[in-house]
Amino acid sequence: MTEIDEQEILKQHLAELKTEHRDMDLAIDALINSGNYNSLQLQRLKKRKLILKDQIFRTESALLPDIIA
Template identity: 45%
Template sequence: MNDDVPDITEEEAALHARVKLLRQEHADLSASIDALSEAAVPDQLLIARLKRKKLALKDEIVKIEDQILPDIIA
């Protein structure tokens, strides 16, 4: 058995899976925003909505990551 690998709980595993899913969705939104921006007449309203959703995803990712690795005040 390898003692270097810490045991993670089911809750932590679920949080890691959620972060992975959110990161993929964030990347998909980035690609969509880039594609829409390159259109001849970009839909600025749609781009703004996607950017807000992307920012909300980033905030959720940070929140979950803080639950996984909380700050330790030394």
């Protein structure tokens, strides 16, 4: 696999992560606005959202070229 192929796979994965993160945000808002939820449910969604944010950060870091300081 070439470096270009790896970059494209990372970009596709990043787009998927960002979409899932955005969907999670919408799900959290909808749950809060419904008023019919328990705190454990909300806590699990928020934890998943934080995990996604971390994965997005790591994927973006992998896409950045190495810069020699």
